Amino acid sequence: MKKQFKIMVMFLSFVLLLAACGKSNDMSSNSSKNDKVLKMATSADFKPFESRDKEGNIVGFDIDLANLIADELGYKLEIQDMNFDGLIGALQSKRVDMVMAGMSTTEKRKKNVDFSKEYHRSGEMFLSLPDKKIESLESLEGKTVGVQLGTIQEEGANELSKKYGFTVKPVDNAGVLIQELLSNRVDAVYMDSVVAVGYRDEQGLFGFDDPTTSSPGMAIAFPKGSDLVDDVNKALDKLEKEGKIKELKEKWKLDQVAIE
Incomplete structure (x- = not known):
């Protein structure tokens, strides 16, 4: 009797052990799925593409689109905020998987990173205080124009300054750029x-x-040779076909001044 009892105890222990192992494996599998993280860098000073709301959350068109892409590919999105001029370096050192920051696909950048298909296109504008009467490129002669460091606007302003005779002043952040204008430390900004x-x-x-x-x-940037490019392009095609990208553009009012 005692022998049969011992056998039964051993059998039950074995069953419980198997159940525990199965549960452990299931937890490990779920954990692995939840740990599938897509690391994205941005520069949250470029409203309406990316900025911080009153609670400090990063919001904007790029953020909404990145979340849709992550959902399509089965990733949890993790966002890192940094200065715009540090984004390419973050990709090159592979500290992040991709960058969405209203980044344009210049030939210079293509030498250092890979890009997805373009998802938006817009032009450039000069801003000034109303009483400055800066209404044309010719009226910029002798003036100081602020630009955000590392942007295509910095490159463009440097070229335009040769012809129209103004000084270019780069700053780190688009918000700081506007403060420079409001404080009369620059005569105009180019954005x-x-x-x-x-x-x-x-x-x-x-x-x-x-x-x-x-x-x-504008497009999404990746480290050179990234396997994500094709998958992200497929996700963009799907989201475009479903009308979701158009919905986001309407939500964030991108098409009011967009060049399509």
Whole structure:
């Protein structure tokens, strides 16, 4: 009897052990799935593409689109905020998997990173205080124009300054750029049109479009040779076909000044 009891105890222990192992494996599997993280860097000073709300959360068109892409690919999105001029370096050192920051697909950048298909295109605008009467490129002669460091607007302003005789002043952050303008430390700023319109309306500024340049479109940037590019492009195609990208553009009012 005792022998049968011992056998039964051993059998039950074995069953419980198997159940525990199965549960452990299930937990490990779920944990692995939940730990599938997509690390994205941005520069949250580029409203409406990315900025911080009153609670400090990073929000914007790029953020909404990145979340849709992560959902399509089965990832949990993890966002890191940094200065725009440090984004390419973060990709090159593979500290992040991708960058969404209203980044344009310039030939110079293509030498250092890979890009997805373009998801948006807009032009450039000069902003100034209403009483400055800066209404054309010619009226910028002898003035100081602020730009955000590392952007295509910095490159474009440097080229335009050779012809129109103004000084270029780069700063780290688009918000600081506007403060430079409001404090009369620069005479004008040169920005992406969508971003500029937001500041123009909020601050009562004057703006005119740059008629001379045609910017490349915005896209998602990846480290060279990243396996994510094809998958992200497929996700973008799907989201575009379903009309979800259009919905986001309407939500964030991107198409009001977009060049399509």
